[in-house]
Amino acid sequence: MSESTTRYSPLGPARAVKGFLQQLLSHGGAKVGLVCLVFFLGVAVMPNVLVGPLQTAVNATGDFLAPPSSQHLLGTDEVGRDVLNLVVHGARISLTIALLATLISLFVGTSIGMIAGYYGGSVDVWLMRLADFFFVMPSFVLALVITPVVLEVMGRGGDILGFRPSLFVILVVIGMTSWAFVARIVRSQTLSLKERTFIDRARVVGSSNFSIMVRHILPNLVPQIAANGALVVASAIYVETSLSFLGLGDPLQPSWGTLLSLAQRAGAASAGAWWYLGAPGVCVLSVSLSFVLIGNALDDTFNPRRRVIP
Amino acid sequence: MINTSKRSAALLEVDGLSVTYGLMGASSRAIENVSFALGAGEAVGLVGESGSGKTTTAMAIAGLLSPNARVSSGEVRYRGNVLPIDDDAAMRPHRWSETSVVFQGAMNALNPVHRIITQIAEPCMLKLGMPRGEASARARELLELVGIPADRGTAYPHELSGGMRQRVMIAMALACRPSIVIGDEPTTALDVITQAQILKLLGKLRSQLRLALILITHDLSVVAEACDRVLIMYSGRIVEEGTVAEIFAQPKHPYTRLLIDSIPNPANGKKMIRPIPGDPPNLMNRPSSGCAFHPRCPSVMAVCPTEVPSIDQFGQERVACHLYRSSQEDRGASHA
Amino acid sequence: MRDTTDILRLESLQVHFPIQGGLFDRALGRPAGAVRAVDGIDLNLTRGEIVALVGESGSGKTTVGRVIAKLAQPTGGKLLFEGRDITSERGSSALRPYRHRVQMIFQDAYQALNPRHTIFDIVGEPLRSLRLVDNATQLAERVGEALASAGLSPPGDFFSRFPNELSGGQRQRVVIAGALAVKPELIIADEPVSMLDVSIRAQILQVLVDLRSKHNMALLFITHDLPLAWSIADRIAVLYLGKLVEIGSADEITFNPRHPYTAALRNATPQIGGNANPAELRALQGEVPSAARVPKGCRFHPRCPLAFDRCRQDEPPSVEVGPQHMSACWLAQ
Numbered sequence: 001m002s003e004s005t006t007r008y009s010p011l012g013p014a015r016a017v018k019g020f021l022q023q024l025l026s027h028g029g030a031k032v033g034l035v036c037l038v039f040f041l042g043v044a045v046m047p048n049v050l051v052g053p054l055q056t057a058v059n060a061t062g063d064f065l066a067p068p069s070s071q072h073l074l075g076t077d078e079v080g081r082d083v084l085n086l087v088v089h090g091a092r093i094s095l096t097i098a099l100l101a102t103l104i105s106l107f108v109g110t111s112i113g114m115i116a117g118y119y120g121g122s123v124d125v126w127l128m129r130l131a132d133f134f135f136v137m138p139s140f141v142l143a144l145v146i147t148p149v150v151l152e153v154m155g156r157g158g159d160i161l162g163f164r165p166s167l168f169v170i171l172v173v174i175g176m177t178s179w180a181f182v183a184r185i186v187r188s189q190t191l192s193l194k195e196r197t198f199i200d201r202a203r204v205v206g207s208s209n210f211s212i213m214v215r216h217i218l219p220n221l222v223p224q225i226a227a228n229g230a231l232v233v234a235s236a237i238y239v240e241t242s243l244s245f246l247g248l249g250d251p252l253q254p255s256w257g258t259l260l261s262l263a264q265r266a267g268a269a270s271a272g273a274w275w276y277l278g279a280p281g282v283c284v285l286s287v288s289l290s291f292v293l294i295g296n297a298l299d300d301t302f303n304p305r306r307r308v309i310p
Numbered sequence: 311m312i313n314t315s316k317r318s319a320a321l322l323e324v325d326g327l328s329v330t331y332g333l334m335g336a337s338s339r340a341i342e343n344v345s346f347a348l349g350a351g352e353a354v355g356l357v358g359e360s361g362s363g364k365t366t367t368a369m370a371i372a373g374l375l376s377p378n379a380r381v382s383s384g385e386v387r388y389r390g391n392v393l394p395i396d397d398d399a400a401m402r403p404h405r406w407s408e409t410s411v412v413f414q415g416a417m418n419a420l421n422p423v424h425r426i427i428t429q430i431a432e433p434c435m436l437k438l439g440m441p442r443g444e445a446s447a448r449a450r451e452l453l454e455l456v457g458i459p460a461d462r463g464t465a466y467p468h469e470l471s472g473g474m475r476q477r478v479m480i481a482m483a484l485a486c487r488p489s490i491v492i493g494d495e496p497t498t499a500l501d502v503i504t505q506a507q508i509l510k511l512l513g514k515l516r517s518q519l520r521l522a523l524i525l526i527t528h529d530l531s532v533v534a535e536a537c538d539r540v541l542i543m544y545s546g547r548i549v550e551e552g553t554v555a556e557i558f559a560q561p562k563h564p565y566t567r568l569l570i571d572s573i574p575n576p577a578n579g580k581k582m583i584r585p586i587p588g589d590p591p592n593l594m595n596r597p598s599s600g601c602a603f604h605p606r607c608p609s610v611m612a613v614c615p616t617e618v619p620s621i622d623q624f625g626q627e628r629v630a631c632h633l634y635r636s637s638q639e640d641r642g643a644s645h646a
Numbered sequence: 647m648r649d650t651t652d653i654l655r656l657e658s659l660q661v662h663f664p665i666q667g668g669l670f671d672r673a674l675g676r677p678a679g680a681v682r683a684v685d686g687i688d689l690n691l692t693r694g695e696i697v698a699l700v701g702e703s704g705s706g707k708t709t710v711g712r713v714i715a716k717l718a719q720p721t722g723g724k725l726l727f728e729g730r731d732i733t734s735e736r737g738s739s740a741l742r743p744y745r746h747r748v749q750m751i752f753q754d755a756y757q758a759l760n761p762r763h764t765i766f767d768i769v770g771e772p773l774r775s776l777r778l779v780d781n782a783t784q785l786a787e788r789v790g791e792a793l794a795s796a797g798l799s800p801p802g803d804f805f806s807r808f809p810n811e812l813s814g815g816q817r818q819r820v821v822i823a824g825a826l827a828v829k830p831e832l833i834i835a836d837e838p839v840s841m842l843d844v845s846i847r848a849q850i851l852q853v854l855v856d857l858r859s860k861h862n863m864a865l866l867f868i869t870h871d872l873p874l875a876w877s878i879a880d881r882i883a884v885l886y887l888g889k890l891v892e893i894g895s896a897d898e899i900t901f902n903p904r905h906p907y908t909a910a911l912r913n914a915t916p917q918i919g920g921n922a923n924p925a926e927l928r929a930l931q932g933e934v935p936s937a938a939r940v941p942k943g944c945r946f947h948p949r950c951p952l953a954f955d956r957c958r959q960d961e962p963p964s965v966e967v968g969p970q971h972m973s974a975c976w977l978a979q
Contacts, residue, residue: 197757204715205772205824206745208738219762359843360814471933501702502870503930506914528844535916558918570918572848574877576900577917581877585848589813606845 023301030297033290040287044092054089054254055081065266065273075275078266086259087279093255095287097163097171098236104175105236106229109182110221114213116183117190128187135180139239143173143248164250170243174236182228189224193217223302230295234288241284256280320347321522322371322409322490327384329366329375331593338593340366340379341546345621350489351516353523355533355554357569358543361592364526367543368492371524372411373401406437410483412476414495419479420467426478427453427463433485452481455518457511473504477511484515491515492524497532509536530573534558542566545591545602552627562629565603601632609633653728653832653864654691654714654748659684660722661709665938681938683709685888686723688964691832694862696855698875698896700911701885704934707868710885711834714866715750716741738775746776749825753837755817759809765820766805769793772828788827796823797853815846822853832864833857840869851878872915876900881970884908887945888937890964894971904973906950944976952977 024030043050055061062076069075074083116127147169154165163171193199194217202212243249244257251258259280263269268276327344330337341363348354358364369375371386373395381396388408394400413419420429427449434445450460456477467475476496483491493512497505513536515521525537533540533554540557542550542565550563561567571584588606596602597615604614613632621630661684684706691697701707712718713725716735725733727744735741749772752758759768769789772778779785786805793801796819809817818838825833835854839847855878857863869875875882875896882899884892884907892905903909910930932949935941941948947957956976964974 197752197754198760200712200715200717201750201752201758201821201824202760202771203717203738204745204750205828206738206742206775207771208775211775215763216760220760359845473933501934502872502911503702503914504933506916507930509916529916530844531916531918534918569844572845573918574873575918576873576876576912577919583848583851583877585852586845587849589815590843590845592813 020301024297027293027297027300029293033293033297036286036290037294040091040095040283040290043088044095047088047092051082051085051088055085057081065268065271065276067273068275074279075273077262077276078268083259083276083279086254087256087283090254090256090259090280091283093167093253094237094240094257094284097167097174097240097255098233101171101174101178101236101240102229102233104171105179105182105232106225108175109179110186110218110225112179113183113186114190114217114221117187118194118209118213118217120191124187127183131180131183133180134177135184137177139173139177140243140246142177143169143243146173147248164253166248166250167253167255170240170248173243174239177239178232178236182225182232185224185228186221189221190217193220223298227295227298227302230291230298234291234295237284237288237291256284260284321350321352321389322348323387324367324371325385325387327367327370327386328382329363329370330380330382331376332378332380337380338596339382339546340593341370341543343384344543344548345384346541346548346551348490348522348524350522351520352539353512353516353525353537355537355540356524356526356543357528357530357533357540359528359590361545361590362543363546364543365494366546368411368494368524368526370395372409372492373398373405374411406433406483406488407486408488409490409492410486410488411492411494412479412483412496415499420475422467425464425466426470430463430478430481430485433482437486448485449481452484453478455484455515456481457507471504472500473507476500476504476508480508480511480515484519484521487519489520490522490524492526494526495528496525498527498529505532512536530558530569531575542569545596547602547630548621548628549603549630550628551621556627562624562627562634563603563631564607564609564633568608601630651693651728652690652726653693653695654689654866655726655729656687656689656710656714656723657726658723659687659689659710659713659720659725661706661713661718662721679938681936682888682940683937684713684720685937685940687885687888687890689883689890689893691864691866693831694858694864695881696858696865696867696879698867698869698879698882699885700869700872700875700882702870702911702934704887704937705885706888706937707870707885708836711750711836711866711868714748714832714834716744716748717750742776745772746778746828747831749828749830749833751818751821751825751833751835751838754841755814755821756809758821759817761809763808764805765793765807765809765812768809768820769823769827772824776828778828789823792823792827793820795826795853795857796820797849798823814842815849818842818846818850819853822850826857829861830863832866834866834868836868837870838867839874840871854878872900872911873917884911887934887940889945890972890974891946892971892973892975893964894968894973898968898971902968904967904971904978905946905975906952906977907946910949910951944974 057079060080061082062072062080064076064080065078066072066076072082072084074087076082077086112127112131116124147166150165150169199212199216202216207215240255241257241260244255245261245264247261249255249258249261260277263276324344324346328342329340331340344367346354356364356367370381373393375396386393386395388404393404420426427446430449430452431445434440434448435442440448450463453460453463458474458477470478497508500508509532512523516523525533527533537554539551539553541548542563544565550557550561550566557566558570561570568584568586572586574581574583586606591597591602597605600615600617601619604610607614611632619630619632619635621628622635624634662680662682665679665681687710699707699710709718713720720733724731727748732744735744766789769792770785773785773788779788790801793804798804798816798819809820812820839850842850854865858865867875867879879896881893882896883890884899884905886907892899892903892908899908900912903912914930930949935948943959944957944962947953950957962974962976964972965979967973967978
């Protein structure tokens with residue numbers, strides 16, 4: 001039988017990626033978000049090159065609570081440290097914690113959501129009740145409970161995977177409280193995916209449950225995971241900031257939240273030291289905003305109502 | 311071109327209609343030079359595969375083209391008056407009261423939270439300005455007309471079967487007393503027996519209301535049962551037109567012939583079905599020149615890839631194929 | 647191997663789906679019913695035979711196919727493959743030998759192909775998961791072979807393409823190639839051509855018929871289209887509301903139906919050169935009742951033009967009305 005091969009605009013993977021990027025960047029918000037994000041990531045990657053080593057009370061260079069000047073572009077804090085130096089080093093801590101916490105939450109959330117959705121029945125019921133439990137648990141309460149335990153086990157001085165114990169606690173707490181959100185989304189998406197005929201076909205051709213989940217369901221979840229992952233990062237930055245602000249941070253590895261907390265305690269607000277509060281505050285705001293913008297743009301780009309998932 | 315003087319009695323005339331779609335910057339012709347006429351109470355089947363332009367033709371007639379479509383040439387006349395088919399606002403008074411449409415899978419077009427009688431009465435109130443009571447009476451009348459007991463009007467769409475819902479859609483299409491109903495694959499989603507019931511209903515409505523019917527379908531056998539005339543479309547053009555009896559007894563165009571051959575038919579004991587090689591072209595990959603069917607045609611000649619065949623009249627029939635044109639010329643030559 | 651042995655046998659196969667009662671029903675202790683999708687079916691397929699399972703939507707024909715493909719679990723009866731009871735076998739590793747020999751083709755080829763996998767991955771998937779190849783060369787060889795026998799040539803052209811780059815007919819060929827790759831002995835084809843353009847249908851049917859003649863493959867062809875069933879099948883089984891009402895050779899069922907439902911189905915099917923007058927279209931009254939409320943007695947009696955008292959009381963057994971021709975109707979007794 002001779003059949004003329006009909007070619008429907010062959011889209012190689014490379015061209016598909018290019019098309020995807022074009023579509024993503026057609027959102028004004030995504031452009032702003034990406035530029036902002038690249039800037040902060042650049043800053044976080046090489047703080048020492050940009051502003052030298054992290055200043056402490058010992059090697060502080062300036063006056064106490066001096067306003068911005070040519071020497072200290074963002075002023076100084078109550079012990080004379082350069083705020084720009086602190087904020088740049090804080091970027092590294094804040095972003096690392098937020099991204100790692102998001103990874104934990106995506107991994108746990110995706111696995112549990114996918115297993116619950118795929119197997120259904122009592123597996124689904126129990127896993128989702130577990131997710132509900134973590135969903136409603138306030139992160140601060142969890143942090144209060146875990147901190148003493150970790151400190152008891154690890155000791156105050158040591159570090160875990162390069163993190164000071166209290167930062168490790170923050171990391172774990174954010175991961176533990178945000179996976180439930182991911183799990184809910186992944187589960188509902190899995191429920192609709194598993195009704196698709198290609199899952200039936202995969203079973204007929206002998207694929208195991210594990211391989212169906214990994215090879216068939218997971219790749220089709222990527223858009224949802226990516227879009228929501230960006231939103232999870234945004235919220236992780238907020239939670240990290242508030243936990244640090246409430247005093248769970250570590251002064252030796254100051255994140256933006258820790259800086260806000262220190263500023264608060266030094267009476268920066270009443271002393272009129274707006275630069276001390278403002279610098280980390282603006283950083284937190286702009287980074288989480290850019291993740292939200294990117295997340296929304298991803299969601300729009302992947303939205304099946306606007307575009308059939310290729 | 312259509313002979314207007316001869317068919318002056320026609321209810322609807324489509325004359326040299328071409329519709330272009332704008333697609334990603336480029337534009338492509340969905341239908342080209344489509345002409346036909348429809349008499350009052352007549353049933354015409356518009357047959358073609360996906361991408362043949364049959365739905366575009368029907369939507370153009372009903373003035374329901376999508377925003378990226380443009381009528382590039384030709385016109386549609388209703389009782390001799392040109393319809394403003396590419397002007398949504400100007401088309402509004404004509405739609406539903408002259409031409410109405412029953413869509414494919416229209417069963418899902420019903421609003422799930424309203425009773426069906428309300429949904430049928432709505433166009434009567436909005437279009438004909440009937441008061442509520444009168445519209446409701448009209449809706450009951452319409453339900454009875456399509457074979458649903460009027461008492462069932464209080465049901466919600468989900469309480470009805472697919473066939474019943476399609477009847478409701480037909481009742482809605484009849485609400486403003488149109489003289490033409492376009493059925494866009496109205497029975498494709500239905501079971502065989504339900505399909506037969508709906509076809510029977512359409513036949514009854516035709517004779518009862520002197521309704522003209524344009525039946526769009528991919529299924530030749532449905533047309534054979536329900537229509538007087540057939541238009542076969544391929545790749546945006548009409549390739550053959552004739553009465554049901556003529557076309558099915560003696561198809562002229564090779565495409566029509568192959569199409570009929572590819573349907574198993576116990577009525578004449580034809581079990582072996584003959585495949586047509588290749589794929590039907592879609593909007594984006596139509597042959598750039600010549601007859602669109604030539605890559606798949608078993609009787610392809612030297613002229614086919616280069617020259618688009620014109621559609622020529624043969625008695626009651628029209629065919630667009632070089633096979634017949636050359637024979638006519640030969641005949642003309644031998645007579646001379 | 648004997649040629650006329652049963653490859654597959656269904657013995658009073660039954661699939662009931664429980665209905666979750668509403669809150670009130672449960673509070674009042676009302677029994678929740680069941681949808682009797684498949685309600686006791688006996689059917690056999692011999693090697694190299696093509697049997698068409700014909701029915702309307704709601705007849706349970708798709709469920710029967712899913713049970714045989716081990717995608718649905720029966721609630722009663724037996725599924726025997728070469729005499730071996732595999733009704734309760736479950737799990738991908740336990741079913742591996744069965745999957746190797748029974749494959750399925752789906753109605754909507756676009757839905758049946760994972761949009762993110764290449765054609766090579768899709769056709770190679772059964773070979774990998776059923777452990778039928780040892781190395782990459784062998785895999786590529788078998789995938790190419792399968793694509794070619796499904797009519798996609800040259801196969802190499804398709805390896806790295808994605809389903810959305812193919813036409814509808816080509817996609818269905820890919821699904822067929824995936825089933826062929828393991829060289830099965832039985833293929834279940836669930837409405838394989840109903841979504842395709844008319845001119846493509848015959849091509850796909852040709853591929854399926856060729857499989858039988860070349861590899862003596864048995865085929866269970868599920869369809870709603872009686873003429874189509876007649877053109878491809880050796881035998882036709884007609885299903886109504888979860889029960890077989892008639893089974894016999896394709897010609898017998900088409901030209902000499904002995905059950906009023908089969909006759910109604912035939913008369914309702916539009917035909918070229920069949921009924922000349924559209925008003926003559928004989929349509930059965932009413933619609934298929936819900937499988938949750940199966941009528942008492944013969945389940946066809948509320949719509950049957952020939953029903954009499956006995957039909958309303960007792961369910962007719964299936965009796966032989968001719969050679970290899972069974973009908974479940976009191977009139978046929």
